[in-house]
Amino acid sequence: MPGRSAARPAEGDDCFGAFDARLATVIAGARRRAQRDGDRQIDTAHLLHSLLEWDPEARAALGGERQIARVLGYLVQRSIGYGLRWQGSVEDSGALPVVNAAADGRGCPGWSPAAAAAMRAAGERARLRKAGYADGVDLLIGLAADPECRAVEVLGRAGVDAAQLT
Secondary structure: OOOOOEEOOOOOOHHHOOEEHHHHHHHHHHHHHHHHHOOOOEOHHHHHHHHHHHOHHHHHHHOOHHHHHHHHHHHHHHHOOOOOOOOOOOOOOOOOOOOOHHHHOOOOOOEOHHHHHHHHHHHHHHHHOOOOOEOHHHHHHHHHOOOOOHHHHHHHHOOOOHHHHO
16 A cells, blocks of 8 residues: 555564554554553453554544444453453463464464464455555454454444454
């Protein structure tokens, strides 16, 4: 796309392939959020929160301002310790098999299995649309594709039908 630069992943994120500069900012924000919350891994809720903060195209795909405000409200509750209580636990939605990083080389240290799967799905979607890199909308759809992940739980609580996003 004109005016958008591609970026290579930061070290440690190379299992996901290329993504655009805005998505690199989203990932950095999710990493900071996970560290600040005391979580061992970036999970899908961290990714969704950062995605909605930094990517206007993902916000537009999600819906109007009222819908976005509801989703962000649930995510803020989570980050300050109210409402959804996931801190300190590893996200494993059960929708995807947990893999042994040493066995298949697909494990991504610092990422929950569901978050890593969403990043891979974003890369696959970018490949299918013949783009050189994944963007925020690719990630939003990758998050929405796992009906058991934390991001989809937040979307559902806010009244967003994740299945429609996919």
